Amino acid sequence: MTEIETLREAPPAPPAPPWIARLEGVDKRFPNGVVALSGVNLDVRRGEFLSLLGPSGCGKSTILRLLAGLTRESVGYINWRETNPELGFVFQEPTLMPWTNVFDNVWLPLRLKGLSRAAAKDRIDAVLAKVGLAGFERAYPRELSGGMKMRVSIARALVTRPAILLMDEPFAALDEITRNKLNDDLVALKCELGATVVFVTHSVYESVYLSDRIVVMAPRPGRVVAEISVPTPLPRDEEFRLGAEYARICRETSAALHAAMGGPGDSGAH
Amino acid sequence: MKRETFQQYALPVFALMVFLAGWEAVVRVNDIPPVILPAPSRIFDELVRAWTPLSGAMLVTLSVTVEALVTATLGGALLALLFAQSRTLERVFFPFAVILQVTPVVSIAPLLLVYLSSGEAVLVCSFLVAFFPILANASLGLSAVDHNLLDLFQLYRASRWRQLLWLRIPSAMPYFLAGLRIGGGLALIGAIVAEIAAGSAGKGAGLAFRIVEAGYRLNIPRMFAALLLIAVMGVVIYLLLSALSWSLLHRWHDSARRRET
Numbered sequence: 001m002t003e004i005e006t007l008r009e010a011p012p013a014p015p016a017p018p019w020i021a022r023l024e025g026v027d028k029r030f031p032n033g034v035v036a037l038s039g040v041n042l043d044v045r046r047g048e049f050l051s052l053l054g055p056s057g058c059g060k061s062t063i064l065r066l067l068a069g070l071t072r073e074s075v076g077y078i079n080w081r082e083t084n085p086e087l088g089f090v091f092q093e094p095t096l097m098p099w100t101n102v103f104d105n106v107w108l109p110l111r112l113k114g115l116s117r118a119a120a121k122d123r124i125d126a127v128l129a130k131v132g133l134a135g136f137e138r139a140y141p142r143e144l145s146g147g148m149k150m151r152v153s154i155a156r157a158l159v160t161r162p163a164i165l166l167m168d169e170p171f172a173a174l175d176e177i178t179r180n181k182l183n184d185d186l187v188a189l190k191c192e193l194g195a196t197v198v199f200v201t202h203s204v205y206e207s208v209y210l211s212d213r214i215v216v217m218a219p220r221p222g223r224v225v226a227e228i229s230v231p232t233p234l235p236r237d238e239e240f241r242l243g244a245e246y247a248r249i250c251r252e253t254s255a256a257l258h259a260a261m262g263g264p265g266d267s268g269a270h
Numbered sequence: 271m272k273r274e275t276f277q278q279y280a281l282p283v284f285a286l287m288v289f290l291a292g293w294e295a296v297v298r299v300n301d302i303p304p305v306i307l308p309a310p311s312r313i314f315d316e317l318v319r320a321w322t323p324l325s326g327a328m329l330v331t332l333s334v335t336v337e338a339l340v341t342a343t344l345g346g347a348l349l350a351l352l353f354a355q356s357r358t359l360e361r362v363f364f365p366f367a368v369i370l371q372v373t374p375v376v377s378i379a380p381l382l383l384v385y386l387s388s389g390e391a392v393l394v395c396s397f398l399v400a401f402f403p404i405l406a407n408a409s410l411g412l413s414a415v416d417h418n419l420l421d422l423f424q425l426y427r428a429s430r431w432r433q434l435l436w437l438r439i440p441s442a443m444p445y446f447l448a449g450l451r452i453g454g455g456l457a458l459i460g461a462i463v464a465e466i467a468a469g470s471a472g473k474g475a476g477l478a479f480r481i482v483e484a485g486y487r488l489n490i491p492r493m494f495a496a497l498l499l500i501a502v503m504g505v506v507i508y509l510l511l512s513a514l515s516w517s518l519l520h521r522w523h524d525s526a527r528r529r530e531t
Binding site: 065068069070087089091093095097098099100108109111112113140141142160 | 416418419421422423424425426427428432436437440441443521522523524
């Protein structure tokens with residue numbers, strides 16, 4: 001707990017980059033009476049990698065769905081810096097259309113905006129090259145490994161050059177080796193594109209390694225309980241994972257998560 | 271590979287040959303008269319001799335079956351699309367579809383014969399039995415869409431029309447084609463049952479009527495020959511629809527792919 005307090009008492013940081021999305025006093029109540037979110041205030045800042053960390057049922061996915069416009073807040077406001085911002089969404093599953101190939105799957109967002117296959121080709125080729133899938137245009141989803149399918153999903157989310165990339169535990173179903181590789185590639189891609197990422201995870205280590213900022217959430221009702229900054233600039237490498245700062249922030253984040261779950265539990269911190 | 275091909279094709283053919291040879295042998299050894307049980311060779315002779323009336327009857331039954339199946343496919347698919355667009359329509363019309371489905375076609379046929387000519391009645395019966403599985407499967411397919419993909423289409427503000435065209439319809443194809451395979455078999459059954467109920471003679475008579483007619487004349491080999499043609503038709507319809515299904519699905523759907531071993 002003391003670590004969090006130390007952080008709060010730290011000298012004022014340089015002015016934070018302006019927000020591009022801001023949640024103000026947001027509640028989300030489902031028709032069955034479950035309160036998914038209560039009094040959430042949250043800024044998404046331009047160019048940051050923001051992680052939402054918490055146990056299941058804390059409403060972190062609900063925040064993503066609110067930002068994506070897939071569901072409406074019950075109380076409060078969501079403000080956007082620009083109107084109708086371009087959004088990208090990556091689900092926990094690759095969520096590809098199995099009946100068509102990689103190229104057409106990535107084409108979908110542009111196709112829905114009225115771009116023909118030929119007009120979209122350059123952008124699709126470019127984004128597929130970026131996620132390391134050049135040459136797989138004609139492959140069908142079922143011919144790809146889990147990691148490659150996730151790369152297609154990321155390419156599809158990035159092809160519209162979104163203002164915010166929303167990711168809902170995207171690598172949770174992958175093995176650790178693939179996950180680590182995708183984490184590194186994601187950060188590299190984020191830095192190259194200067195993208196803003198909101199990343200939902202239940203892994204402390206993943207969130208600390210990836211994020212500029214971690215928002216810790218607690219369940220019943222879902223709410224924000226702590227905010228932790230990771231000062232080391234992205235991209236980070238293996239050195240960072242072995243360093244003292246990483247260990248310290250992981251400890252701090254774990255402590256915040258345990259506190260969020262009502263005392264020193266032993267779950268949720270992996 | 272070679273061994274697999276042998277097991278896949280040669281084995282069933284071989285089993286069929288053994289069965290026919292056994293049948294032939296039993297009839298010859300026991301000297302069973304054709305009026306009780308004709309040997310396969312006798313049935314084949316009859317098929318060749320009566321080819322003109324039998325093939326004519328087969329064409330009648332076949333065209334009724336195909337017409338009914340095509341109408342049922344179009345009708346079932348269209349109604350399923352309507353149901354997918356409006357739950358109210360589904361609530362209004364689905365009970366009718368279920369009632370028509372659970373009422374045995376044999377019991378509807380006499381009533382239809384009151385209102386329609388026998389040719390039309392046969393067509394309607396065949397349509398009715400083929401229609402429901404196609405409708406039910408297409409409906410199921412159109413609603414069984416990956417929810418995340420629906421979210422994705424909503425995120426990109428896709429119109430209902432594009433959601434239907436680019437998401438629901440392709441995702442419903444495996445279900446729809448399964449319904450079509452069932453419907454194909456049922457259309458033939460419906461046509462045969464209705465022909466027997468109608469008992470119409472003359473030029474427009476189908477294979478089922480030929481069976482009834484041959485039965486009255488105790489022409490047992492002719493009954494078997496007509497039966498053989500019906501079985502062949504059923505198999506051919508099934509194979510054609512399976513081939514259609516395979517050609518549309520084999521690139522992506524698990525049902526049309528061989529497991530890697």
